[in-house]
Amino acid sequence: MFILDDLAVLLLLLVAVELVVRRHFRRCYGIPFKSRRIGEYPYRAFIEKVGPPLHFRFRRGFRSPLVNINRFGCRGPEPAPDGQKKRLLLIGESNFFGVKLPSEKALWAARLRALLRLRGINDWEIINAGTPIYNSFQHLAYWKREIARVKPDIVVVGFGFNDLSQAWMLGGKWEPGRSVWPEEFIYALERRFPWWEHFLAASCTWILWHRKLLKRHDFPRFDDDFQWHRCLSVIEENYRVIKDLAASQGARTAAILSGFMLDLEPTPEVCRRLDGIQANWRDFHERGKYDLALTEEMRGMSRRLGLPLIDIDAILRRHPRRFELYLDIAHFNVDGMRVVARVIYDTIDALGWWREDR
Numbered sequence: 001m002f003i004l005d006d007l008a009v010l011l012l013l014l015v016a017v018e019l020v021v022r023r024h025f026r027r028c029y030g031i032p033f034k035s036r037r038i039g040e041y042p043y044r045a046f047i048e049k050v051g052p053p054l055h056f057r058f059r060r061g062f063r064s065p066l067v068n069i070n071r072f073g074c075r076g077p078e079p080a081p082d083g084q085k086k087r088l089l090l091i092g093e094s095n096f097f098g099v100k101l102p103s104e105k106a107l108w109a110a111r112l113r114a115l116l117r118l119r120g121i122n123d124w125e126i127i128n129a130g131t132p133i134y135n136s137f138q139h140l141a142y143w144k145r146e147i148a149r150v151k152p153d154i155v156v157v158g159f160g161f162n163d164l165s166q167a168w169m170l171g172g173k174w175e176p177g178r179s180v181w182p183e184e185f186i187y188a189l190e191r192r193f194p195w196w197e198h199f200l201a202a203s204c205t206w207i208l209w210h211r212k213l214l215k216r217h218d219f220p221r222f223d224d225d226f227q228w229h230r231c232l233s234v235i236e237e238n239y240r241v242i243k244d245l246a247a248s249q250g251a252r253t254a255a256i257l258s259g260f261m262l263d264l265e266p267t268p269e270v271c272r273r274l275d276g277i278q279a280n281w282r283d284f285h286e287r288g289k290y291d292l293a294l295t296e297e298m299r300g301m302s303r304r305l306g307l308p309l310i311d312i313d314a315i316l317r318r319h320p321r322r323f324e325l326y327l328d329i330a331h332f333n334v335d336g337m338r339v340v341a342r343v344i345y346d347t348i349d350a351l352g353w354w355r356e357d358r
Helices: 002-029 108-118 136-145 161-173 183-188 195-200 204-213 228-248 268-277 281-305 312-318 334-351
Strands: 047-049 056-058 086-092 124-130 154-158 252-257 309-311
Touching: 002 204, 002 268, 047 183, 086 136, 108 124, 108 334, 136 161, 136 228, 154 228, 161 228, 161 281, 195 204, 228 252, 228 281, 252 281, 252 312, 252 334, 268 281, 281 309, 309 312, 309 334, 312 334
Parallel strands: 086 124, 086 154, 154 252, 252 309
Antiparallel strands: 047 056
């Protein structure tokens, strides 16, 4: 009896401490604390090595509680038989793949399917060709070798930031079409946490203590010969080629910008909120300036290529809960994915593409 009483007192004390720490977090950072529990993605199980130019691809038919790979080699449920439904195909990077999300049901693609059903639009399905491991050349090869057979009616394209990261890291050694993420980087994405750490990730007290012990670093750089303008021209050309290939199949194409949780010159108020999201965001800010510059360049690129733009970045920068929509400075949380799905739906709806017969 005494042991149970002691345990009850201890539990109440821990709850009280947690509530106090959460109030401190809100006062200190200006945002409420959100659980930092992330999904353990079994990358080694569903990524297989292949020859160049892809080097890696998702294993078709892979099934797990967290990640499912369909017959097209894309993340998500198995699509309907060919010809039964119209298809929106999104080609993108890690944010659209949905890294770190603890449930596939939280992904933008699942949210978008739910929105379509809610609006009575039942003749469309969503194919998520997002991947964290490809640059724009690999995405183009992915289209030619794998996903052209999806035969989409709408193609949404959002890549280029992996090209930027690789060009930044490799400097003078960067070669468009040849430089890819190395195998050790790909499989380093896989992390395993003990059960108790998953449990403690919901605790603000634990997270504030844990982040003091952990230090993340930016990509190591080979040299400072960053080929910025060459990188921009490569990205734009690969957008153009995918647009032309999609048009040859009768598909409409739009570009998409997901945005980053960074400002070029953040105010003190923005800085403290960024501190609450990712304590070491300043370590990434130098390269982040180029991420922001690429975001602006891609707005101009979409105009030059005649691509309608799904500008998630612009919507998020005006969003009243902007700093509550990210897991870190680059990736959306569950709430952020809801916003992404809504922006995609609304933009395509404004274009009239959901209901227009081809």
